[in-house]
Amino acid sequence: MKVAIIGAGLAGLRCGQLLQAAGVDVSWFEKSRAVAGRMSAKRLWGGHVDLGAQYFTARDPAFIQQVRQWQQAGLVAPWLGKVYRYQDNRLAASPDSELRYVGLPAMHAPLRAGLSNETIHLNCCITSLSYNGHWQLMSKDDRHFSGFDQVVLAIPPAQAHALLGMDTDLQHRLPSQVLLPCHAVAMQLSQSIRHEAAAVFVRQGPLSWVARHSSKPGRLTEHEQWVLHFTAEFTAQHLEASAADLARIAAEQLSEMMAEPIQVQDSYHHRWLYASVDNSSRQVGLLRSQHRPCMVMGDWSFGGRVENAWLAGQAAAEELLHG
Ligand code: FAD
Ligand code: NAD
Structure with missing residues (x-):
């Protein structure tokens, strides 16, 4: 069997790796210049800064087992920084018993380990699909790929919708508006913030999450770095906001929350159009x-x-192999 997987985030990678292990001929097609999707980290300030997924938890026994293997291989580690909550203009410690993991030295580490590059087509945005007993894939830059028995779309529903014109039944079963947007701002500070918080679940204002990136294990940085996420509501209402405006708002919010002045040396903005699931x-x-x-x-x-995402990739492979 020859399988094309569109999307090399965790779901697509997990699915393809399981298929490969069972002897299936797998090719991945990824529009970005590297794999990992929403677990990507940006190369910034001499290291990598996690702009998407900030950490992950493990509750399913199979995923717990996977995380244990990643940990033994030095690809992930627990992040034990102190968690706070910001609400009613108060920053309060909000400890819990959740074990949160991060990739080492960046979130994408467990996804990139052990990949065979020759079957992954990077910078390859698939823009149309056709089927005549086998699948043909066409990319944005007019490349054609053919001869696939099966295609797996491991991408957000809105992006899948655009590719499924030939299958309106499947197109109609896709959930609409399922992934909400998120503006992310990373900043490097001239001086460290005195407050001890490693992360804050924000419950008021335009931000939803604030993390002292440099408190994560394996992030060796000379200057302190922070990652701030805006709420889906704020992002949707200000989708075209400029990087400068977002960095300014993020810095003001962080300063107010920590009740101390901050000096931003440099900042970086990324807009995730499809970030978090609408609850x-x-x-x-x-x-x-x-x-x-x-x-x-x-x-x-x-x-x-x-x-x-990991469980979806695993379930997809099992369904294709044994379903
Ligand atoms: P994705 O990672 O989105 O992978 C899909 C891939 O498909 C992408 O690489 C994309 O480039 C590619 N693609 C799309 N269309 C095409 C096309 N036409 N052709 C080729 N390639 C295409 N989860 C947590 O557990 N903890 C967190 O703290 C957390 N925080 C988050 C914060 C943010 C800002 C964001 C954005 C996400 C966060 N998440 C978090 C969610 C987590 O990142 C996702 O659940 C997970 O990474 C999704 O994996 P996936 O493989 O399903 O999708
Ligand atoms: P988790 O168990 O740490 O948190 C789940 C949710 O519970 C949090 O979002 C938060 O609202 C709340 N929470 C947990 N611990 C808390 C504490 N000590 N104090 C206050 N509130 C607390 O994580 P999870 O279940 O693995 O979920 C993954 C995380 O990824 C969530 O925080 C989710 O919001 C976040 N996420 C963010 C985006 C985005 O676009 N910014 C996208 C996807 C996921």
Whole structure:
């Protein structure tokens, strides 16, 4: 069997690696210049800064086992920094018993380990699909790939929708508006913040999350770095906001929250159009075409977290091999 996987985030990679292990011929197609999707980190200030997923938790026994293996291989480590909550203009310690993991030295580390590059087509945005007994894939830069028995779309529903014109039944079963946007700002400070918080769940104002990036294990930085996420509501309302405005707002909020002045040396902005699952949307699981060998899945199939992406990739491979 020859399988094309569109999207090399955790879900697509996990699915393909399991298929490869079972002897399937797998090719990945990824529009970015590197794999990892929403677990990507940006090369910045002499290191990598996590702009998407900030950490992950493990609750499913199979994923717990996977995390244990990653940890033994030095690819992930627990992040034990102190967690706070900001609400009603108060910053209060908010400890819990959750074990949170991060990739070492960046979130993408466990995804990039042990990949065979020759089957991954990077900088390859698939813009159309056709099927005549086998699949043909066309890329934005007019490259054609053919001869696939099965195609797996491991991408957000809105992006899958655009590719599924030939299968309106499957297109209609895709959830709409399931992934909400998120502006992310990373900043390097001239001076460290005195407050001890490593991360803050923000419950007021335009931000939802604030993290002292340099408090994560393996991030050896000369200057302190922070990552701030805006709420989905704020991001949706200010989708075209400039990087400078967002950096200014983020810095003001951080300073107010920590009740101390901060000096930003440099900042970087990234807009995630499809970031977090809308909690009001129902979980749809794996979606399979009734007419063609085609499957659509991703973190959103099961809930919208790193663990859900891994479980979706695993379930997709099992379904294709044994379903
Ligand atoms: P993705 O990682 O989105 O992978 C899809 C891939 O498909 C991408 O690489 C994309 O470039 C590619 N692609 C899309 N369309 C095409 C196309 N047409 N052709 C080729 N390639 C294409 N989860 C947590 O558990 N903890 C967190 O703290 C956390 N924080 C987050 C913060 C932010 C800002 C964001 C954005 C996400 C966060 N998440 C978090 C969610 C987590 O990152 C995702 O659940 C997980 O990474 C999704 O993996 P995936 O493989 O399903 O999708
Ligand atoms: P988790 O168990 O640490 O947190 C789940 C949620 O519980 C948090 O979002 C927060 O609202 C709340 N929470 C947990 N511990 C808390 C504490 N000590 N004090 C106050 N609130 C607390 O993580 P998880 O279940 O693995 O979820 C993954 C995380 O990824 C979530 O925080 C989610 O919001 C975040 N995420 C963010 C985006 C984005 O676009 N910014 C996208 C996807 C996921």
